[in-house]
Amino acid sequence: MQVPASERIGPPLLSFSRTLVIVGGGRVDFDILAGLVASGAHMVGADGGADLIAQAGVVPDAIIGDLDSLADPQGWARRTRVIHVAEQETTDFEKALYCTRAPVTVALGMTGGRFDHTLAALDAVLRHAHERALILVDEEDVALAATGPVRFTVGRGERISIHPLGPARFLGSEGLDYPLQGVELKPGGRTGTSNVATNGTFSIEPEPGAAPYLLILGQRNLMALIEMAGQSAK
Structure with missing residues (x-):
């Protein structure tokens, strides 16, 4: 059983007023990273992810982890x-999550590459989705961990995937080719x-009470x- 973060180290150590980007050691699109830096987002390296931030010419606001993969900690x-x-x-990644707070957290370099790292990232998202807004970024898509209603606009005909992180029944939906009214999604069942x-x-x-689900978009x-x-978190 996972020990609650509050029992591990107490309250979060760092609070950020703007979007926080946590960068891991996986695959990172440096164009996306540069765009987030230009938008004013804060940067935190999850252990060796700090070295990738440095490759983009940026010094992270902090580095968090057990430091076993960070080049030159001193x-x-x-x-x-x-x-x-x-x-x-x-x-x-989860250490960086329970040591920080931010209105929105974007995770880069947490998926792709090693399959076990991707699964661990999804487990961390499930544990923290109710307490903060989390967005995962991979090579093709972005995934918002949603815990309640969502309304959003994309291109007409654009792909939208909804992946449950636990059992989630839906009261309804609008604007989708396959309506969700009365549908239950769950891992190992319907997705x-x-x-x-x-x-x-x-x-x-x-x-109400449904498990978090991933809203996956391009x-x-x-x-x-x-x-x-960010608006929903206010």
């Missing part, structure tokens, strides 16, 4: 805040891969998804 300590979290029950936006704007409403929707998630 050198980094002279440039930014380095938070060593020694426990081995969680990944560096919502490759639905379609019929007119661009769509909405999804889960039942990468080009990232900035608009961050804005929407």
Whole structure:
């Protein structure tokens, strides 16, 4: 059983007023990273992810992890805040999650590459989705971990996938080719891969108490998804 974050190290150590980007050691699109930096987002390296941030010419606001994959920790300590979290029950991504707070958190370099890292990232998202707005970015898509109703606009005919992280029954939806009214999605059962936006704007409403679900869209929707998630978090 996972030990609650509050029992591991107490309250979050770092609070950010703008979007937080946590960068891991997986595959990172440097154009996306540069765009997020230009938007004013804060940067935190999950252990060796800090070295990828440095490749983009940026010094992260902090580095968090067990520091087993970070090049030159002592050198980094002279440039930014380095938070060593020694426990081995969680990944560096989850350490960065429970050590921080932000209105919206974007995760880069947490999926793709190693399959076990991707699964661990999804487990961390499930555990933290109710307490913060989380968006995962991979090579093709972005995935918002949603815990309630969502209304969003994409291109007409654009692919929309809804993947449950636990049992989630839906009260209804609008603007989707395959309606969700009365539908239950759950891992190992029915999922919502490759639905379609019929007119661009769509909405999804889960039942109260439903498990978090991933709203998966094409990468080009990232900035608009961050804005929407930020508004919902207020």
